[in-house]
Amino acid sequence: MSDQRFPTQDALDSLRAQVRQASENESPLRIEGGNTKAFYGRPVAGETISTIEHRGITHYDPVELIVSVRAGTPLAELEAALASEGQMLAFEPPHYGPGATIGGTIATGLSGPRRPWSGAVRDFVLGVRLLNHQGQEHRFGGEVMKNVAGYDLSRLMVGAQGTLGLITEVSLKVLPKPGACHSLRLDISLTEALSQLAKWGQKPLPLSAATWHDGALHLRLEGGPSSVADTCRMIGGDSLDNAYWEDLREQQLPFFQQNDMPLWRLSLPANTAPLEIPGIDAESLIHDWAGCQRWLHADVNTGTLRSICAQAGGHATCFTPDKLPESAGPFTPLEPMVAKYHDRLKEQLDPQGIFNRGRLYAEF
Amino acid sequence: MNILYDERLDGRLPQRSKDEVVAELSRSIPDLNLLHREEDLRPFECDGLSAYRVLPMLVALPETLSQVEALLKQCNRLKVPVVTRGAGTGLSGGALPLEQGVLLVMSRFNRIVHIDPEARIARVQPGVRNLAISEAASLYGLYYAPDPSSQIACSIGGNVAENAGGVHCLKYGLTVHNVLAVDILTIEGEHMSIGSQALDSPGFDLLALMMGSEGMLGVITEITVKLLPKPETAKVLMASFDDVEKAGAAVGAIISAGIIPGGLEMMDNLAIRAAEDFIKAGYPVEAEAILLCELDGVEADVNDDITTVREVLESAGATDIRLAKDEAERARFWAGRKNAFPAVGRMSPDYYCMDGTIPRRELPRVLKGISDLSRHYGLRVANVFHAGDGNMHPLILFDANREGELETAEALGGKILELCVEAGGSITGEHGVGREKINQMCAQFNHLEIATFHAVKAAFDPQGLLNPGKNIPTLARCAEFGAMHVHDNQLPHPEIPRF
Numbered sequence: 001m002s003d004q005r006f007p008t009q010d011a012l013d014s015l016r017a018q019v020r021q022a023s024e025n026e027s028p029l030r031i032e033g034g035n036t037k038a039f040y041g042r043p044v045a046g047e048t049i050s051t052i053e054h055r056g057i058t059h060y061d062p063v064e065l066i067v068s069v070r071a072g073t074p075l076a077e078l079e080a081a082l083a084s085e086g087q088m089l090a091f092e093p094p095h096y097g098p099g100a101t102i103g104g105t106i107a108t109g110l111s112g113p114r115r116p117w118s119g120a121v122r123d124f125v126l127g128v129r130l131l132n133h134q135g136q137e138h139r140f141g142g143e144v145m146k147n148v149a150g151y152d153l154s155r156l157m158v159g160a161q162g163t164l165g166l167i168t169e170v171s172l173k174v175l176p177k178p179g180a181c182h183s184l185r186l187d188i189s190l191t192e193a194l195s196q197l198a199k200w201g202q203k204p205l206p207l208s209a210a211t212w213h214d215g216a217l218h219l220r221l222e223g224g225p226s227s228v229a230d231t232c233r234m235i236g237g238d239s240l241d242n243a244y245w246e247d248l249r250e251q252q253l254p255f256f257q258q259n260d261m262p263l264w265r266l267s268l269p270a271n272t273a274p275l276e277i278p279g280i281d282a283e284s285l286i287h288d289w290a291g292c293q294r295w296l297h298a299d300v301n302t303g304t305l306r307s308i309c310a311q312a313g314g315h316a317t318c319f320t321p322d323k324l325p326e327s328a329g330p331f332t333p334l335e336p337m338v339a340k341y342h343d344r345l346k347e348q349l350d351p352q353g354i355f356n357r358g359r360l361y362a363e364f
Numbered sequence: 365m366n367i368l369y370d371e372r373l374d375g376r377l378p379q380r381s382k383d384e385v386v387a388e389l390s391r392s393i394p395d396l397n398l399l400h401r402e403e404d405l406r407p408f409e410c411d412g413l414s415a416y417r418v419l420p421m422l423v424a425l426p427e428t429l430s431q432v433e434a435l436l437k438q439c440n441r442l443k444v445p446v447v448t449r450g451a452g453t454g455l456s457g458g459a460l461p462l463e464q465g466v467l468l469v470m471s472r473f474n475r476i477v478h479i480d481p482e483a484r485i486a487r488v489q490p491g492v493r494n495l496a497i498s499e500a501a502s503l504y505g506l507y508y509a510p511d512p513s514s515q516i517a518c519s520i521g522g523n524v525a526e527n528a529g530g531v532h533c534l535k536y537g538l539t540v541h542n543v544l545a546v547d548i549l550t551i552e553g554e555h556m557s558i559g560s561q562a563l564d565s566p567g568f569d570l571l572a573l574m575m576g577s578e579g580m581l582g583v584i585t586e587i588t589v590k591l592l593p594k595p596e597t598a599k600v601l602m603a604s605f606d607d608v609e610k611a612g613a614a615v616g617a618i619i620s621a622g623i624i625p626g627g628l629e630m631m632d633n634l635a636i637r638a639a640e641d642f643i644k645a646g647y648p649v650e651a652e653a654i655l656l657c658e659l660d661g662v663e664a665d666v667n668d669d670i671t672t673v674r675e676v677l678e679s680a681g682a683t684d685i686r687l688a689k690d691e692a693e694r695a696r697f698w699a700g701r702k703n704a705f706p707a708v709g710r711m712s713p714d715y716y717c718m719d720g721t722i723p724r725r726e727l728p729r730v731l732k733g734i735s736d737l738s739r740h741y742g743l744r745v746a747n748v749f750h751a752g753d754g755n756m757h758p759l760i761l762f763d764a765n766r767e768g769e770l771e772t773a774e775a776l777g778g779k780i781l782e783l784c785v786e787a788g789g790s791i792t793g794e795h796g797v798g799r800e801k802i803n804q805m806c807a808q809f810n811h812l813e814i815a816t817f818h819a820v821k822a823a824f825d826p827q828g829l830l831n832p833g834k835n836i837p838t839l840a841r842c843a844e845f846g847a848m849h850v851h852d853n854q855l856p857h858p859e860i861p862r863f
Contacts (some may be wrong), residue, residue: 063616064723064754086622116564122569123541138813144721145753146793147540148527148576149801149808150836151820155540157573164568176622193481198482202505204593204662224665231662269561270483313564332566337556342567344823349816359566 006077008056010070011144012137012168019050019354029359031162033072037108039361040163040319040329051103054168057081059143066126066143068171071103078102083175090118090175094249103167109159112249113209113220116270116289118175122158131155133350136243143171162356163364164349178208178222180229183244186217186237190274190283193217197290198271198279205231209245213255213286216360248288255286259297262323264305266294268314275308302328303310308362331360367416369462369773373841374833377464378443381439382421385444385466389424393434399423408467410597411452411459412514415716415770420447420461423532426519428854430550436583439466445829446551450491450519455717456798458578458834460528462726465832468583470521475499477586484542484591485561487601490521490584494528509536512794513702517859521584521757527576529794531627531658534752538794540575548574548582551825557686561588573820578796578835581824595660598626600694601673603682604651606630611653612727614680615751618657620727621676623669626748632731632789635746635759642707645700646693648684655682655751674711693738699839704748705759707752710745712761716773720784721755721793733783736759741776743769753795756784782807805835806842814839 021319022029028046032038051072054093059068062085069078075095092112093105106128111120127141141147141154157167188196193212206223218240221228247253256263266275266285270292274282277300286295298305302324309316315332318324334342339361346364348352353364369378386400399405400422421444426432439446444551448468449459461467473489476497480486481504486497494515498507509529510601512518518528524546524860529538545559559571572797574581605611618625631639633652640647647654654679657737677685688694700707709715722730733749738745744761758780762773781791781804791797791804805814817836821828837845 061723061725063620064725065619066723107828109564109569119537119541122572123537132816136812137818138807140813142788144723144789144793146529146533146721146750146755147790148794148796149539149578149790149792149805150797150813150817151581152572152575152817153820154529155569158569158572160568169786173518175624176619178486179622201484202481202593203595206662206665221531224663224668226668227662229666255595267562267564270485271480289563309676313560315560315566315568334567335557337554338558338567338570341556341570341823345568348819348823 001081003293006081008070009053010059011053011072013250014136015049015051015054015166015168016137018129019131020045022354023134023352026352029108029354031166031356033101033104034074034097036095036097037104037110037261039321040108042321042362044356044359046357051101051168058169062087064143065160065174066171067174068143068169069102070169071167072216073102075100083177086177087174088177089124089172090114091121091124092249093121094251102170102235106158106167106170107160107162113211113245113288116292117208120193122155122171125154125158125170126173126345128154128157128167129169130165130167132165133352133354136235136344137168141171141333143205145173161359162361165355171336181220181242182232183240183242184219184221184232184235184237185240186219186235187215188217190287193274194271194287194291201290203272210283210287210290211248211286212291219245224321255295261297261299263319264296264298265319266296266309266314267311268292268294268312268315272314275312277305300345305330329361334361367457367802368418369833373838373844375828376447377462377832379464380444381443385442386422388442389435389438392438396431396435397425397427399425405513408469409461411449411454411457413455413457413460413798415714415764416457416799418461418463418466421464423467423469425469425472430687432468432583433553433584435466435468435549436549439829440551440827442547443827443829446833447831448525448583450522451493451517451614452598453514453518454526454796454798455719455799456792456796457584458796458798459522459800461820462779462832470583471519473521473585479504480507483561485587485588486591487588488520488522489586492520494518494520494523500595501591505594507594508542508589509592510542520587520589524575524587525577525579526586526796527794529750529755530783531613531629531750533750534628535624535626540572542863543571543575543587544576544590545588546571546584547586548584550582551830556582559588570585576796578798579831580821580835581830587816595626597663597666598658598660598694599666599670600656600658600688600697601677602672602686602688602697603655603657603677604648604684605653605655605681606651606683607681608731609728610681611655612731612751614655614677614682615724617676617680618673619752621672623659623672625657625752627656627658628750629656629701630749630751631652631701631704631779632747634744635708635748638707638711639700639704642703642710643696643700643703647700651683654762656701668781692708701748708746708759708761715766716760716762716777717856718754718758718760718777718780719795720781720789721753721794722784722787722789724751724754726787729786730756730783734780737776737779737783739842741772743773743776750793753793754789778804802833802837802841803845805837806845813837815840
C-alpha cells in the first residue's frame with residue numbers, strides 16, 4: 001500500500017550514475033538530503049549528491065507493521081502517512097527543520113524523548129538498500145521482523161553518516177500509537193527526580209518520556225487508558241501540554257535559544273549522578289531520557305568535559321561544532337582499538353574514500 | 365548437498381599437524397586445559413544440529429581471559445582456525461567443529477559479574493545461561509527479555525553470536541535490541557570494548573555488527589544486557605481454529621486492532637498432537653491450528669486488551685477461546701509450545717528444525733507450499749510458528765537410519781527456505797545461518813552483497829581464521845550451488861521483490 005497524497009519519484013539511476021562518475025574520477029561526494037542536520041558532524045568537502053529527488057513510500061503495510069521508504073522522503077510526509085493508520089515511528093526522530101528526510105534520520109541515528117523506553121532508530125531498522133562506492137545497489141535485511149542472515153549491515157549504516165555507502169531506501173518497523181497519552185510536571189529537585197526515576201524504572205509503569213529541567217520533572221505517560229489514569233493518580237503533579245515533548249525534541253524550548261556558548265549533548269549510563277563540571281551548575285542542564293541524555297551550554301575545555309563523561313561511562317557530542325576550535329571535533333575520539341577497526345571497515349567498504357570523507361572523524 | 369566443510373568450495377584451510385599444534389599450545393600456555401585424545405573430543409563433535417558431526421583437531425577449555433588471549437595469538441601466528449562454542453545448543457551448526465581447527469569452549473566463563481538494579485543492567489560472562497540471568501535479576505523484579513526455547517540451557521554468548529530470539533520478540537525484540545555492550549578478543553588477541561552502558565556510543569554501530577556474526581569477527585568475552593521490569597501481569601488466551609488460514613488471518617487482525625502481544629504463537633495439527641501427547645497441556649487435538657496469545661503489562665491494560673482480543677478472535681472465526689484460568693494453566697499452555705520440538709522428536713527417530721521468516725500475509729500460501737513439498741518429498745512436516753513476527757519453524761520428520769532420508773530432509777528443508785525468500789522473507793529468523801543454511805545464503809543475497817559481507821569479515825579477520833565456512837558462503841560455493849538453481853545467471857524467481 002502506498003499513500004497517494006504524497007509525490008513519489010525514483011531517482012536511483014541518476015544517483016547511481018553520479019556515484020559511478022565519482023568512483024571513476026576518485027572524487028569525493030558530500031551526501032545531502034533536506035540539509036537540516038548538516039551542522040551535526042565535521043564539514044565535508046566534495047561534490048554534493050542529493051537524495052531529495054528520490055522520494056516516496058514504496059510499500060506500507062500497517063498490518064505487518066512495516067514501511068519501506070526512499071531516502072529523500074520528507075520525514076513529515078512519512079509521519080503523516082503513518083498517523084493516518086494510527087501508527088508512528090516509535091523512536092520519535094528530531095526533524096530540526098521542515099525539510100528533514102528519512103535518509104538523514106537513519107544516517108545521523110538521532111532519536112527523540114521516547115528512546116529509553118521504545119528503542120533507538122537502529123532498533124527499528126529492518127533493511128536498507130544502498131549504493132556502494134562503485135554505484136552498485138545492495139540490499140541488506142528486508143521487510144520481515146526477524147532476519148539474522150549475514151552480517152547486520154542495515155544497522156551498521158545507522159549513525160554512520162553516509163561514510164560507508166549511500167542509503168537509497170530503508171524499511172522500518174512501525175508501531176501503533178498508544179491508546180492514551182498524558183503529561184505531568186512535578187516540582188521536585190534534580191536529586192529527588194533522579195532517585196525517583198531509578199525507582200520507577202524498576203516497575204512496569206507506562207512511562208515514555210522523563211526530563212528534568214527548569215526546577216521540575218516532566219513526565220509523559222503512554223499506554224492503555226486505564227494504566228495511564230492510574231499512574232497519573234499515583235504520581236500526582238500538574239498536567240503538562242503534550243506539545244512540550246515536541247519542543248524538547250526539536251530544540252525549541254527557551255533553553256536552546258539565544259545562547260552563544262557551544263551546545264553539548266552528553267550520553268551517560270542510567271542512574272548517573274549529577275556531574276561535577278567546573279564552572280557549571282548541574283541544575284542548569286536539561287536531564288532528558290531519565291538522565292541518560294543531558295544538554296548543556298558550556299564554554300569548557302573539551303578534553304575536560306569528555307574526560308568527565310568518560311569517567312562516568314559515557315561520551316559528549318558538540319551540537320554546534322562551528323563554535324569549537326577545529327581540532328576539537330564534534331564527536332568523542334574513538335579508543336585506539338575501536339578506531340583501528342573503523343579505519344579498516346572504511347577501507348574495505350569505501351576504499352577510495354568517496355562518501356562523506358571526514359564527516360565523523362578526520363581519519364575517514 | 366552435504367554441508368560439511370568442503371575445501372574445494374569453502375576455501376583451503378591451513379594444514380598444521382595436530383602434534384605440532386598441541387606441542388606449541390602446551391608449551392606456550394601450560395596451564396590451559398587442552399583435550400586431544402579422540403575419546404575426549406567425541407562429546408564436542410556437534411552442536412544442537414546433531415545430524416552433522418566433525419571431530420575437532422583439539423578442544424581448548426580456558427578458564428581465564430589471558431588464556432583465551434594467548435590461545436588466539438598462538439592460533440593467529442600458526443594460522444590455525446578457531447571455532448568458538450558455548451553450551452552447544454545452536455540449531456544451525458554455527459559451532460560445528462573443523463578437523464583442522466581448535467574448538468574454543470567458553471562454557472567455563474559462567475559468572476554473572478554484576479547486576480545493577482537501579483541502572484537495570486547485568487554484566488555477564490558469555491557462558492552464563494540465558495535463564496540464569498532472569499533468575500538472578502528476579503530478586504529485583506527485573507528480567508532479561510529474549511527467551512529462546514532453549515533458554516534453560518543456551519548461553520548468552522551463543523545468543524549474541526546468533527542474535528537469538530524467542531516468543532517475546534515481537535514486543536521486546538531480539539538479542540540485538542537487548543544488549544548494551546560486549547567485550548571481545550580479536551583473532552589477533554587484542555581486547556576491544558564495543559558499546560557502553562550509555563544508550564549510544566560514538567562511531568559506527570559495531571555492536572549491531574557483532575550481533576549474529578556467528579563468532580566470525582571476534583570472541584565475545586563479556587556482555588552487558590538490559591534488564592526490564594517484570595510485567596505486573598501476563599495472561600494467555602488459547603484460540604482454536606478449524607482452518608490454518610483463519611488462524612493466520614486472526615494474527616493480522618489482532619495487530620490491526622493496535623495490540624502488540626507479549627507472545628503470539630501458532631501451531632498446526634501435527635504439532636498440537638505431538639505437544640499434547642508429550643506435555644498434556646490441555647490442547648484441543650482436533651483443531652487444525654491454535655493460537656496462543658499472551659498479553660502482558662499493567663493489570664488494567666491487560667484486562668482491556670483481553671476483551672478486545674477475544675472479540676477479534678471471535679470475528680476471525682475461532683471455534684473455541686480459552687483464557688488460562690491461573691498461573692499454572694498459563695505455564696502449561698506455554699510448556700506445550702516450548703516443548704514442541706522435543707515433542708515432535710518423539711514422533712520420529714529424527715527431525716530437522718527449519719527457521720525461516722515471511723511476511724505474515726504470506727502465511728497461507730507458504731503453509732500450502734510446505735504441505736505440497738512435504739507430499740512431494742514424502743516426509744511429514746509439523747509447523748510451529750512465531751506468528752506475531754512471521755518466524756516459521758517447520759519440523760521435518762525423518763529417519764536417518766533409512767538410506768537417503770537425511771538427504772531428502774535436507775533437500776526439503778532447502779526448498780522450504782527458498783520458498784520463504786520467494787515470499788519476501790529470510791532464510792533465518794533466529795537460529796542463524798551457521799553451516800546449515802550456507803547454500804541458501806546464495807538465494808537470499810547476490811554475489812555483490814556476499815562480496816560486501818566478505819569485506820566486513822576481512823576488516824576484522826584478514827586471515828579468515830575465525831569460524832571459517834560459517835554464515836557467509838564463498839562465491840565459489842554460490843557458483844556451485846547456483847549450478848543447480850540459477851538459470852541464465854538469474855536468481856530464482858527474479859520477478860519477486862526480495863526487499
